[in-house]
Amino acid sequence: MGWAKQKGKQPENRLYLTRMVPLPLDHYLPLLKPPMLAGTKIWNSCVWESREARKNNEKYPTESELKSRFKHYGSWKSLHSQSAQAVVEEYFEAVRSYIKHRENGHEEMRPPGLKNKNLLRTITWKRQGFEYREGTITLKLSRKLNDIRVPLPEGADSLKLPDGTVLVGTPIEVKVKAVYRKRKIAGLEIHVTWDFGVVPLIAGNRVSAYDLNTALIARASTTGGQQLIVCRELLSLIQYRNKTIAEFQQKISRLKEGSRKWKALLKAKRKELKKLERRIKQLTNAVTKLMAEIDAAENIAVSVLGDLGDLRRKARTNDKNKKASQKINQLPYAQIEQQHKYKSLLKQICPDKWSEKYSSQTCCICGTRNKSFRVHRGLWRCRSCGAIMHADLNGANGILKNYLIGHCDMKQLFPLKSPEVYRWDKRWNRFVKVSPRAAA
Ligand SMILES: [Zn+2]
Incomplete structure (x- = not known):
């Protein structure tokens, strides 16, 4: 069973987790193959209809059409109606993302x-498409077809918090995915997204704050x-990924659209990027895990992430080219933010965000604001x-102080320990504590 990302927008401090369970292939493949193939058929029908419209110079069909x-x-009738609709929705989502990429200058992008x-095809079951009772998920297909019952391992719906509270989740979405290895089906997975409700948080007044910088989190x-x-x-x-994208882009732009070489290069690009994304995710997961562990060890009640809005990114530098390169050569803020949020909640710590405005140019000890006190990137004098x-x-x-008392020139509130x-x-694939000198 694994952890995966949270889903969609959600109200504060509600915990959503997606847990994965592998399904025995011999039993489930015969049951799930027909609906999954039907999903592919519906997808292809979407593509076909759009192509026909283009060919005949007609208006593109809409989602509801x-x-x-x-x-x-x-094929529509071999799936639950919500699952079939989800395929069409996913197609339009892919079209929107294609248009967005095209607008951003990715000329090599092709429509879905x-x-x-x-x-x-991965099939999604929404709320009305499945039932959950006593540890078993029942996936519904169309009315005439038999349901598919999937017993989940014990405890799949519950979550034990550090204080001993056990939360029981409600499943809100189910996906079944096929895993391919070397073009062969290597397995089936069921991903259930659970809503564990609002997490009871630690009562207390200890607060921590994080400042995300180019290569350092303080x-x-x-x-x-x-x-x-x-x-x-x-x-x-991240820099390597950006370099890889740029290199591929350059090579791809020299080739004829749709040619065999062009297709091969696109495929190679996707594969390489997927590998890099995975490693980036592994590292952001390790960082946010460490953050939550330090917070938990200090009995922190509220963990605040410095919010670097677009404002600060722009304010950081005056040079236009520098701005562009800096923006893409930064820590993946959105990913870290999302992981910080659910990892804090899992430790019953309240996640929050606060503006970083002026905190990097104000002395946290005496409250004097002066940009030039930042002698160079790493030194404040x-x-x-x-x-x-x-x-x-x-x-x-500075962020911590602003969060607690707002912008003012009040002196530091408590003595600081050594960093x-x-x-x-x-070697260990994790973060380790080293002597402070190593940070220089
Ligand atoms: Zn000072």
């Missing part, structure tokens, strides 16, 4: 195309704890109170 047109198809008819907390997490590996992966510290820790302490430094250890 296609849904009603397909209603009487045999036909899939091999033997491909087993942490400060009301216990006086200060940490620097060196994320150079993560950053270099306050000429007003004489404080010398790591500039990013000054930033994190701890964590860096990625390749």
Whole structure:
């Protein structure tokens, strides 16, 4: 059973988790193959209808038009109506994403195309498409077909929190995916997204704050704890990914659209990017895990992430080219934010965000604001109170102070402990504490 990402928008402090269970192939493949093939057929019908419209110079069909047109198809009737509709919705989602990429200058992007008819499509069951009772999910197909029963392992619907509270989840969406290895079906997986409701949080007044920078995450907390997490590996992966994209793009642009070489290159690009994305995700997961562990060890009640809105990204540099390169060579903020949120909730810590505005140019000790006190990227030297510290820790302490008392020139509220430094250890594939000198 694995953890996966949260789904969609949600109200504050509601915990959604997707858990995966592998399904025995010999039993489930015969049951699930027909609906999954039907899914591929519906997808291909969407593609076909759009192509016909284009060929005949007609208006493209809309989502609801296609849904009603397909209603009487045999493939539509081998799925639950919500599952069949979901395929059409996914097609239009892919079209929207294609248009967006095209608008952003990705000329090599192609509209969603036909899939091999033997491909087993991932099928989604929405609320009315399944039932859950006593550990068993019953997946519904169309009314005339038999349901598919999937018993889940014990405890699949429950979650034990650090204080001993056990939350029982309600399933809100189910997906069944085929896993391919070397073009052969290697397995089937059921992904159930559970709504565990609002998490009861730790009562307390301890707060921590994080400042995300180019290659460093700085942490400060009301216990006086200060940490620097060196994320150079993560950053270099991101830079490498951007370089890879640019290189592929350049090669692809020289080839004829639709040619064999062009197709092969696109495929190679997708494969390479998938690999890199996976490694990036592994590292962001490790970073956010460490963040939650440090918070839990200090009994933090609220964990605040410095919110670097577009404002700050722009304010960071005046040079236009530099701006562009900086924006893409940054830590994956959205990914870290999403993981920070659910990992904090799992430890019953309230996740929050707060603006980073001015925190990097204000002395956290005395409250004097002066950009030039940031001597260079890593050093803060306050000429007003004489404080010398790591500039990013000054930033994190600044966010913490702003979160607690707002912008003002009040002095530091509590004594600061000496900083701890964590860096990625390749041998162990995790972050380890090192001597502070290593951060320099
Ligand atoms: Zn100062």
